[in-house]
Each structure stands twice: as C-alpha cells, then as structure tokens.
Amino acid sequence: MTAALRDMAGRKEVSRAARMGRGVAWALLVLLMIVTLFPFYWALRTALTTNPDLFAPGGAEGLLPPDPTDVNFKRVLGRATDAEIQEGSGRENSASFDYLLGLKNSVIIATVIAIGQVFFSALAAYALARLKFKGREAVFFMFIAGMMLPPIFILIPNLLLMRDMPTWLFGDANSGWLNTYQGAIAPFFLMTPFAVFFLRQFFLSINRSLEEAALIDGANHFRIFRSVILPIASPQLVTMGVLAYVTAWNEFFWPFVVAKDPEVAPLTVTLNAFSVQQPGTQPDWSGLMSGTLLAALPVILIFAAFGRRIVDSIQFSGIK
Amino acid sequence: MTAISNRPAVGGSKLNLYGGWKVAFWFLLPALIGFVVFYLVPSIRGIYLSFTDTNLLSGRGEVIGTENYSELLQDDLFWNAIKVTAWYVLINIVSQTIIAVLIAVMMDRLTKSAFIRGVVLLPWLIPNVVVALLFVWLLDPNLGYVADVFGWFGIDSDFFTSTTAVIPTIAGVNTWRHMGYTALLIFAGLQTIPGSLYEAAALDGATEMQMLTRITIPLLRPVLALVLVVTVIGSFQVFDTVQVATGGFGGRPGGPVNASRVIYIYIYEKAFVQSQLGYASAMSVMLLVVLMGITYFQLKILRAGESDLSS
Known part of the structure; x- marks a missing residue:
C-alpha cells in the first residue's frame, strides 16, 4: 500500500506527516458521511418507536428502537385502527397527518410543473442558443435579471393575480385560483429563468452539424427542434426535469400562501401544519418523524435513480 | 459554423438558417x-404597491407616496429584521463556505x-420543511440525541428556544443542508x-497546507x-427553516421574542397576518435594493471575472 502510494506520487518518500494528513482527511470524510446520514437514521429509529415508549425513561437513548413497531407509519398512511392510533401517539385525540392526500397533491403539482417548465423553457432556450434575431441578447439578459429577483418581491403581486383570476379562466368568483392546483402550479409552469439559462448552456454545447444538415435538407426549425434537438438533448432534458421536479416538490413558501387548503396543499405545507398542531410539551415525535421520512422518501428515491446525473449537472453549472 | 454561413444560400436567404424574429x-x-405575467408585471406592480396602502382583505388601497418608506426607516422591528438577517447570513456563509472548501479539497x-459526492449532495435535495423538523x-x-451530544461538551441544550442560540442554530442547520451543494x-x-x-x-517539497493556501485558494477565487x-443572495432569503422550526410546537414564527424574525418572516407577517x-x-423593494448593492460590491471586490491563472 505504502509502496504503491510512493510510486503513484512519484516521490522518493512519502513523509510521515503527509501520510498522517491523509489519514486525518479520510477520518474527516467519514465523519462528514455520518453527519450527513445520521439525521435520517435517527428519524427512522424514532418512527419505529411509539410515542409513549419514546417518552419513557431512556426511550430516546440508544441507537436501536427499544420495541420496533410499524404503527406510526400505519397512522400517517391512514391505515391504523383507533387502538393503534392511541398506542402510537399515546393520546386519544392526536393531531393527524394525511400523508396520501398530501402525496397525491405533491405528485400532481410537481409533475405538471416539471413537464411544462422543461418543455417551454427548452423552446425558449433553443431560440436563445440557436436562432439569430434582433434583441436576442436583450431577451436573454432580461431572463438572467429575473433570476436575481428575490421570490418574495414578486410573490405578493402574484398572489393578487391568483386571487383575481376571472371565471372565464376557471377562477372562482370570490377566490380566483387560490386553493387550486392551477394556482400552485402557474408561476412555475411556463418557465423559470434558471431552466432557460441551464438548457441554453446545454444547447450551446451541442454540435451544430446535424441541425445544419437538416436545415439544408429543407427542414424547418420546429422539425429540427422535435427530431434533432429533443432526441440529442434528452439526457439533459431529463436532468432538468428532475431538478425542476425536486424544486417543485420542495417548494414551501408559494403553496403555503396560495394553496393551504389540505385538499390541494402539497406535503411540505401539510407537514408544517401537522407540526404547528403539536403541543410544546410531549409532541407526537413518532408520528412527525414517520410523516417527515415519508415526505422525503420520493426525493430520496429520485436521488437514488438520478443522483449521478444531478451531481454532474451541478458540477456543470459550477463551471459555466 | 462559419463554413455554413459562407455557403451560397440554400432555398432562400442566409437568414432562414438562423430563423429570425x-x-x-x-x-x-x-x-x-x-x-411577463409572473416576473415582469409583478415586479412593476410590486414597486407600485409599495407606494400605496393596499390592504390584503379589502383589496383596496390608495397611493400614499413614500409614506411606507419613511415609516419603514423608523420601524424598530424592520431594523431588527435587518440585523437578525445579517447575523444569520454572516454565520451561515462563513461556516458553509469554509466547510464546503474543505470538503471540496x-x-x-x-x-x-x-x-461520496452523491451522499454529500443529498441534504440539498431534501425539502427545507423536512430538514427543519429533523433538526428540531x-x-x-x-x-x-444531538442535544445530548452537545451536552457532553457543556454546550447549553437550548437551541431553537433561546434568543441567543436560535440564529446560530438555524444557520448551522442550513449549513448542513447546503455545504455539500x-x-x-x-x-x-x-x-x-x-x-x-x-x-x-510537491517536487519542491510543499506541504498540503501550503498547496491549499498558495495554489488552490488563489486560483479558486473566480469560482x-x-x-x-x-x-449570499440565497442566504438572505431564509424563510422555510425559520417558519417551521420556530412556528411549530406552540412557538411563534420568528421567535423566541423577535430573535429569529428575519426579513422574510417580517415581510410575510406584515403581508399575510396584518394584511x-x-x-x-x-420592504421587499428595500430587500431587492440591498441585494443588488451587495451583489455589485461582491463582484467588484472579488473581481469575479478575472482569473489569476493568466496573470
């Protein structure tokens, strides 16, 4: 091992200090992994323990759950009997959290946003990366400037816009698009400055020769976009879609303001409402941690499937 | 690319190749x-609203000139929010940047x-609301469990409920979420x-530490x-973590007292609690101006566009 290190470094001798330094660095890296992953493990350990067990002496110590149970997951999935609810929460009337309803809302909102945002932003990105027209730089600069706007600066006017959506646009006469899916989706559906910027950078790096061949063959730009650019750029479009999906999934502020009604509210909002209902003393940590873990689960699954791509895309955006 | 545009036009003018308007x-x-609908017009409307006394519930308001701004300058809670936010940004950015550089190196x-890169990134993909609840x-x-661990080192076990600890705690939580990214x-x-x-x-016998301070940091400056x-821009806009971590379990968002009432929380409260x-x-306009100023100075001071490599 040491011999190999020496050869690799091409030095006569790896000093003791350098080897120790590497050891310390590896130890720090392992510590970093533990610091990153432990909170999730601890949430799982808590979710597998009933709340009365947790508050019993020593119930929140030790790395393993004292008496593992699935009753808390059953509770947030709405599959628990009254007896199980009481067993898990330790109360007769505990605040409840409807995971499946929130999940449905989150999936609808994030899916529609991701599809619309990527498609329409890709159209715009194609024009900005590939077409030449007067004012192209101005349009691009305008989009970039939009990236700098603090969301809260445009949130208040956007909320008024949602409230005033007329009935011919399917708005409610009193509340417009408040507490509707379209209200939660609208501001992110047609574009975000980041998506346009990100995809434009990708399109700029695609070799032009294929498109040019198609153009000379008489294809128009819409056909080129559909049958040349979309297939070539599909990995990047998927990456952007994943980023848009996760961002929409994690969004809290906008739905917190426009879509609080549990019928349409995404998981972030209903999970927060669940924690607000908790008392200051002896809150239902078991129920909360089951809900918290399940709310993060879809993102963790997406991450397991696309992690490599997400990492690469962030490094890409770091260099650009 | 140039080869194409130099060719004689095929089936029309050169313009067709590049579309045009x-x-x-x-x-x-x-x-x-x-x-236009969700960024441009709202920006203009936001500036207009700041010169009115528009009420959320009645939906009506009249132009009152710069009254909001003069009132703002005398609002102790506004200055408190600025102070709290600045304190948060300072702790968050310093800890996050130092740790991130170390991880990257x-x-x-x-x-x-x-x-390893994947695991390091994971917290950034988790919703703020989830992260806040995990750490509460x-x-x-x-x-x-972690409060216990801190207890072994004699660190007080009040984190989100202490007026002095709440901002460093939230800054730490967001450092955890963002350091990998x-x-x-x-x-x-x-x-x-x-x-x-x-x-x-290495041939000249430099240590890792010397390489870090003499090569890595200077050449990394533009990035x-x-x-x-x-x-920094992102850090100024902290909201979710504060709202969830201080607003649940019988607490009040921005609490205890006003210790974590960052600017986003105060704007939210004025707009949606007090209408x-x-x-x-x-306040949003002021925030925008402050952020633009900070960005301008940062780019100036850090000379972001220039690399030390070429010089």
Whole structure:
C-alpha cells in the first residue's frame, strides 16, 4: 500500500506527516458521511418507536428502537385502527397527518410543473442558443435579471393575480385560483429563468452539424427542434426535469400562501401544519418523524435513480 | 459554423438558417408569456404597491407616496429584521463556505468517488420543511440525541428556544443542508486547476497546507466569487427553516421574542397576518435594493471575472 502510494506520487518518500494528513482527511470524510446520514437514521429509529415508549425513561437513548413497531407509519398512511392510533401517539385525540392526500397533491403539482417548465423553457432556450434575431441578447439578459429577483418581491403581486383570476379562466368568483392546483402550479409552469439559462448552456454545447444538415435538407426549425434537438438533448432534458421536479416538490413558501387548503396543499405545507398542531410539551415525535421520512422518501428515491446525473449537472453549472 | 454561413444560400436567404424574429417568436412565446405575467408585471406592480396602502382583505388601497418608506426607516422591528438577517447570513456563509472548501479539497485530493459526492449532495435535495423538523427533533432540549451530544461538551441544550442560540442554530442547520451543494460547485472549480501545479509544488517539497493556501485558494477565487454571490443572495432569503422550526410546537414564527424574525418572516407577517400589502411591498423593494448593492460590491471586490491563472 505504502509502496504503491510512493510510486503513484512519484516521490522518493512519502513523509510521515503527509501520510498522517491523509489519514486525518479520510477520518474527516467519514465523519462528514455520518453527519450527513445520521439525521435520517435517527428519524427512522424514532418512527419505529411509539410515542409513549419514546417518552419513557431512556426511550430516546440508544441507537436501536427499544420495541420496533410499524404503527406510526400505519397512522400517517391512514391505515391504523383507533387502538393503534392511541398506542402510537399515546393520546386519544392526536393531531393527524394525511400523508396520501398530501402525496397525491405533491405528485400532481410537481409533475405538471416539471413537464411544462422543461418543455417551454427548452423552446425558449433553443431560440436563445440557436436562432439569430434582433434583441436576442436583450431577451436573454432580461431572463438572467429575473433570476436575481428575490421570490418574495414578486410573490405578493402574484398572489393578487391568483386571487383575481376571472371565471372565464376557471377562477372562482370570490377566490380566483387560490386553493387550486392551477394556482400552485402557474408561476412555475411556463418557465423559470434558471431552466432557460441551464438548457441554453446545454444547447450551446451541442454540435451544430446535424441541425445544419437538416436545415439544408429543407427542414424547418420546429422539425429540427422535435427530431434533432429533443432526441440529442434528452439526457439533459431529463436532468432538468428532475431538478425542476425536486424544486417543485420542495417548494414551501408559494403553496403555503396560495394553496393551504389540505385538499390541494402539497406535503411540505401539510407537514408544517401537522407540526404547528403539536403541543410544546410531549409532541407526537413518532408520528412527525414517520410523516417527515415519508415526505422525503420520493426525493430520496429520485436521488437514488438520478443522483449521478444531478451531481454532474451541478458540477456543470459550477463551471459555466 | 462559419463554413455554413459562407455557403451560397440554400432555398432562400442566409437568414432562414438562423430563423429570425418570425421563427424565434413562436419558440419564445410561452416562456415570454410566463416571464411577463409572473416576473415582469409583478415586479412593476410590486414597486407600485409599495407606494400605496393596499390592504390584503379589502383589496383596496390608495397611493400614499413614500409614506411606507419613511415609516419603514423608523420601524424598530424592520431594523431588527435587518440585523437578525445579517447575523444569520454572516454565520451561515462563513461556516458553509469554509466547510464546503474543505470538503471540496478533500474530495479532490482523496477520492473521485461518485457515491461520496452523491451522499454529500443529498441534504440539498431534501425539502427545507423536512430538514427543519429533523433538526428540531435532534436538538430537542429534553430528548434530542444531538442535544445530548452537545451536552457532553457543556454546550447549553437550548437551541431553537433561546434568543441567543436560535440564529446560530438555524444557520448551522442550513449549513448542513447546503455545504455539500456548495462543495460540489467548488469541486467543479478545482477541476479547472492544472494538476501540473501541484506536481511541481510537491517536487519542491510543499506541504498540503501550503498547496491549499498558495495554489488552490488563489486560483479558486473566480469560482469562489460566483459561489459567494449565489449563496449570499440565497442566504438572505431564509424563510422555510425559520417558519417551521420556530412556528411549530406552540412557538411563534420568528421567535423566541423577535430573535429569529428575519426579513422574510417580517415581510410575510406584515403581508399575510396584518394584511398590510403596501408596507410589505416597500420592504421587499428595500430587500431587492440591498441585494443588488451587495451583489455589485461582491463582484467588484472579488473581481469575479478575472482569473489569476493568466496573470
């Protein structure tokens, strides 16, 4: 091992200090992994323990759950009997959290946003990366400037816009698009400055020769976009879609303001409402941690499937 | 590319190859509608609202000139919010940047493992609301596992419930969430530093520490500058973590007292609890101006556009 290190470094001798330094660095890296992953493990350990067990002496110590149970997951999935609810929460009337309803809302909102945002932003990105027209730089600069706007600066006017959506646009006469899916989706559906910027950078790096061949063959730009650019750029479009999906999934502020009604509210909002209902003393940590873990689960699954791509895309955006 | 445009035009003028407005318009139309409706017009309307006394509930308001702004300058809670936010940004950015540089350098020197990079990024993908709840539990004064660990070192076990600890705690939580993401951005910057520099330094007997301070940090400056601009802007806009961590379990968002009432929380409260949209808009405009100023100075001071490599 040491011999190999020496050869690799091409030095006569790896000093003791350098080897120790590497050891310390590896130890720090392992510590970093533990610091990153432990909170999730601890949430799982808590979710597998009933709340009365947790508050019993020593119930929140030790790395393993004292008496593992699935009753808390059953509770947030709405599959628990009254007896199980009481067993898990330790109360007769505990605040409840409807995971499946929130999940449905989150999936609808994030899916529609991701599809619309990527498609329409890709159209715009194609024009900005590939077409030449007067004012192209101005349009691009305008989009970039939009990236700098603090969301809260445009949130208040956007909320008024949602409230005033007329009935011919399917708005409610009193509340417009408040507490509707379209209200939660609208501001992110047609574009975000980041998506346009990100995809434009990708399109700029695609070799032009294929498109040019198609153009000379008489294809128009819409056909080129559909049958040349979309297939070539599909990995990047998927990456952007994943980023848009996760961002929409994690969004809290906008739905917190426009879509609080549990019928349409995404998981972030209903999970927060669940924690607000908790008392200051002896809150239902078991129920909360089951809900918290399940709310993060879809993102963790997406991450397991696309992690490599997400990492690469962030490094890409770091260099650009 | 140039070869094509030099060719004799095929089936019409050269313009057709690159579209022109007639083609570009249709490609841009949906995104332009989105931008105009949800970014441009709201920006103008936001500035307009800041000069009115618009009320959320009545929906009406009249132009009152700069009254909101003059009131704002005398509002102790506004200055408190600025102070609290600045304190948060300072702690968050300093800790996050230092840790991220260390992680990035360690990854660069020790391992190219995609798995490790993935794990490091994970917290950034988790919803703020989830992260906040995880840490409220881990740092719970009675049963929190991490609070116990801090207790061994004699660190007080009040985190979210103490007026002095709440901001450093929230800054720490967001450092946990963002350090991996920031590290990856910096890691990407590290890949642009030629390896030959390190080899030469190693031959001259330089230590890892010397390489870090003499080669890595100076050559990383342009990337670091851009990362700082992005993270500082993001840090100023902290909301979710504060709202969830201080607003649940019988607490009040921004509490205890006003200790964590960052600017976003105060704007939210003015707009949606007290219904004073005009006043809240004036604060948003101030925030925008402050952020623009900070970004401008950062880019100036850090000379983001220039690299030390060429000089």
